[in-house]
Amino acid sequence: MLYRGIIFDFNGTLFHDSELHEEAWDFVSRELRGKDLTREEMNEHVLGRNNSYIIGFLLGRRLDYYTYTEIRDRKEDIYRRLCLERRLSFHLAPGVEEFLDKLKEREIPLAIATASNLDNVEFYIEHLKLDKWFKIGNIIYDDGTFQGKPAPDIYLRAAKALDLKPGECVVFEDAPAGIKSACNAGVLKVIVVGNKKELINNQFSDNHLSDDKLLSNFLKANFSLPYNVDLSFIKDFSEIDLETILKK
Numbered sequence: 001m002l003y004r005g006i007i008f009d010f011n012g013t014l015f016h017d018s019e020l021h022e023e024a025w026d027f028v029s030r031e032l033r034g035k036d037l038t039r040e041e042m043n044e045h046v047l048g049r050n051n052s053y054i055i056g057f058l059l060g061r062r063l064d065y066y067t068y069t070e071i072r073d074r075k076e077d078i079y080r081r082l083c084l085e086r087r088l089s090f091h092l093a094p095g096v097e098e099f100l101d102k103l104k105e106r107e108i109p110l111a112i113a114t115a116s117n118l119d120n121v122e123f124y125i126e127h128l129k130l131d132k133w134f135k136i137g138n139i140i141y142d143d144g145t146f147q148g149k150p151a152p153d154i155y156l157r158a159a160k161a162l163d164l165k166p167g168e169c170v171v172f173e174d175a176p177a178g179i180k181s182a183c184n185a186g187v188l189k190v191i192v193v194g195n196k197k198e199l200i201n202n203q204f205s206d207n208h209l210s211d212d213k214l215l216s217n218f219l220k221a222n223f224s225l226p227y228n229v230d231l232s233f234i235k236d237f238s239e240i241d242l243e244t245i246l247k248k
Helices: 018-033 039-045 051-059 065-085 096-105 118-128 153-161 176-185 212-222 242-246
Strands: 005-008 110-113 169-173 189-193 230-234
Touching: 005 153, 018 051, 018 065, 039 051, 051 065, 065 118, 096 110, 096 242, 110 153, 153 169, 153 176, 169 176, 176 189, 212 230
Parallel strands: 005 110, 005 169, 169 189, 189 230
Antiparallel strands: none
16 A cells, blocks of 8 residues: 655755754844754754744743734744855755656645745745645645644644545654654654754764664654654655655
């Protein structure tokens, strides 16, 4: 049997922009708290989280809508400016376009589940041409009407947009909050993309990191993930074998 659809996280997965987001959030953190975010704060409270959660964390309190939108818009303006200033790195991650071309050729239903807001999604569509592979209605973003990752809402919506059950979809993610979100929605196969050391805060030696089964069990135990979830790991999209990805 094969999985029928694929849902991608975007930031840090299809587009390697984590450093740009971190730089923008550090700028905001210095304005609000007088200091940068620590590495631990970035991993736990920023990566994969939506703006409402992050700003609430930085201020240490619930926000009125005016304060939230003012800070959010400032951060995203800084982020988009950084993207445009660094044109050489403003592109989809290595291997992504070729992989998406294969999926489109196979007519596999595709969706994006991103913590980005509408302004950023429109920015990505304009500059990265996402509509070449994704129907606009299948790009699920933070519109303020549902809980952000690690709550399951965004992956439930993405699967619904594909007219599939979450358990019929493979998810590509890079951050703990996103992995939890997918599993909380009932996704049974998650491909974890990127640097393994950053994912687990350097808690393993290099030898242990080479053992995917050991790493998978560690993540399941520490992130309270279901033990029937199939976790696998890739450094980038050039390593992907499509048939292996889709096989249950």
